Amino acid sequence: MIKLKGINKYYTSGDEKLHALKNVDLEVKKGEFLAIMGPSGSGKSTMIKILGLLDKDFEGSYLLDEKEVKSLNDDLLSNLRNKKIGFVFQDFNLIDRLTIKENIELPMLYMGKGIKETKDKVIELLGK
Numbered sequence: 001m002i003k004l005k006g007i008n009k010y011y012t013s014g015d016e017k018l019h020a021l022k023n024v025d026l027e028v029k030k031g032e033f034l035a036i037m038g039p040s041g042s043g044k045s046t047m048i049k050i051l052g053l054l055d056k057d058f059e060g061s062y063l064l065d066e067k068e069v070k071s072l073n074d075d076l077l078s079n080l081r082n083k084k085i086g087f088v089f090q091d092f093n094l095i096d097r098l099t100i101k102e103n104i105e106l107p108m109l110y111m112g113k114g115i116k117e118t119k120d121k122v123i124e125l126l127g128k
């Protein structure tokens with residue numbers, strides 16, 4: 001479960017301080033689907049980076065399965081991203097120097113899956 005309480009996000013460049021997210025509260029329960037919509041510049045990408053554990057530089061509380069995200073170190077966050085978060089990017093973000101097969105294998109190997117299991121799964125996924 002995702003629980004955000006009083007999230008504020010500021011971007012500073014030079015003397016300028018931009019208040020990108022203002023007191024966002026949000027609760028997403030297991031199995032719920034939601035879409036975040038809003039005009040350009042309203043903070044959707046800012047929000048998704050926080051939800052996706054890519055940005056810890058915010059004010060407020062973000063609980064992911066009852067864990068306070070801000071208290072977790074980078075290794076724990078990487079692990080959570082690997083197990084619980086999936087991104088579908090508009091521009092794919094594949095790793096250029098790897099083949100398509102290797103791109104699919106990589107997160108599974110990070111997950112600690114064996115080579116055999118990974119290779120079989122990749123073939124299955126590519127088949128789809």
Ligand SMILES: Nc1ncnc2c1ncn2[C@@H]1O[C@H](COP(=O)(O)OP(=O)(O)OP(=O)(O)O)[C@@H](O)[C@H]1O
Nearest residue numbers: 011012013018020039040041042043044045046047
């Ligand atoms: N790295 C950054 N440094 C400074 N300001 C930023 C940065 N990223 C975003 N902003 C500003 O924060 C605000 C929210 O931007 P954000 O990219 O989250 O909006 P968005 O809803 O995703 O927009 P779009 O629909 O165009 O993708 C905008 O005013 C933007 O200019």
Ligand SMILES: [Mg+2]
Nearest residue numbers: 041044045046
């Ligand atoms: Mg965006």
